[in-house]
Amino acid sequence: MILDIVKSKMVIAYAVLLAVLCFSAFNLEDNSTKGVLTVQSIILLTVPLVSLIFSTIYLYNSNEFIELLLGQPVQRKKIWISLFAGLSLSLVIAFLISGGVPLLLYAPSNLALMMILIGCLITVIFVSLACLCAMLTRDKAKGIGIAILIWLFFALLFDGLLLFILFQFADYPIEKPMIALASLSPIDLSRILMQLHMDVSAMMGYTGAIFKDFFGNTLGMSMAILLLVLWIVIPFWISLRKFKRKDL
């Protein structure tokens, strides 16, 4: 199964695209810090988009394959988990090769390791969300539509929403609720985590500033990572429950 995914031209194309983006980010800038920033936005925008859309399409296309396996003595749970694992693994490998290698080559530091970890987590999170999309509707076009909406929401809309709330309630002490709110978006959480490791405080968004306090220490950081892991577990768990009852 993994073989099938890895062989798919889409994953190879994704790896090449990511590698070109990352290498050019480092080579075009004389300053590696600027390159790291570019790579950061790649991790926050391109990686989720590709993981989500590719996985959704792949899951819909493997419907017949699932059917074939269901005729065999295999547990339903196992089929779904191995699909998820196969997708995650191949996309993570693609990310490690094309995103991880340039990061380690041009900017070897704690930050680079952190970014690689977050990149992997983001990949798996969006594969898990793709599983959920694929279970929400039988219609492939609808499913992909939902996937694109999810990406738009987390990548663009959510930050705007957060800012809007911040300005509206600027007179109140809303730091703590903001922490809770930010954890509702895996992309925001990752952005905060990465920027806390950067020296460029100027690049800190309004959301980020509040979190320096909270996420700056080890406890906060491990909590953030735990939240990211929850973002993997919960959507996948819901999709697994749905899959067990699904008619094929």
Next chain:
Amino acid sequence: MIEIQHIHKNFGRLQVLKDVSLTCNKGQCIALIGPNGCGKTTLIKAILGMVVPSSGNILFNGKNIANDYLYRQNIGYMPQIGRYPENMTIGHIVEMIKHIRKSDQQPDEDLLKAFDLPSLYEKRMRTLSGGTTQKVSATLAFLFNPDVLILDEPTAGLDPLASEILKEKIISEKEKGKLILITSHLLSELDDLVTEIIFMQEGVVQFHKTTSQLMDHTGEQKIAKAIANVLKKQHSEQDN
């Protein structure tokens, strides 16, 4: 062997199976027939656990199949339209299924050889014609000597030579005392195969009879004519 007890299934508002109860035993070769969309495939998929019934139980060898999966070790299933991962070759698929089944006994490779599939092992599934895909499906269904064979439109799309090979294989398996469940629209093909007939219409089992009973009843020698006879009678009863 397979006992179906009061199965209901609806997809949304559409009722596909209405209170279906059947018993199928070893050594029988059962034809499941009925017009398009009468619920044949849904019933088969319910037996395989692919469709979860809205209510009712299915027992396999006396055990409820809900939340069980090991019973499928004893079933070989040939789907109506088999679609496979496009990037995999025939060889990969066969190897993968063998790996999944982990069966100790020697696989039954008669069909594999009869269809001359090993010479196509390197071909990717995407490049295969519909008939060749059907051959792969048939081979996989028979590969592990299952006690129960469920064949959904087995000869559709096969050339006459291949469908003859498949038919002979079905007969030889039947003689080994296996339970065989076939759906087909080509009633003429079933004549020398089946021992029992289940006729479904709009999700309801109209009758479940042995072929000899049916023929005595209608006075016909061919299954196709006997069924037509029954349908005509029904029509005239409805009209009155």
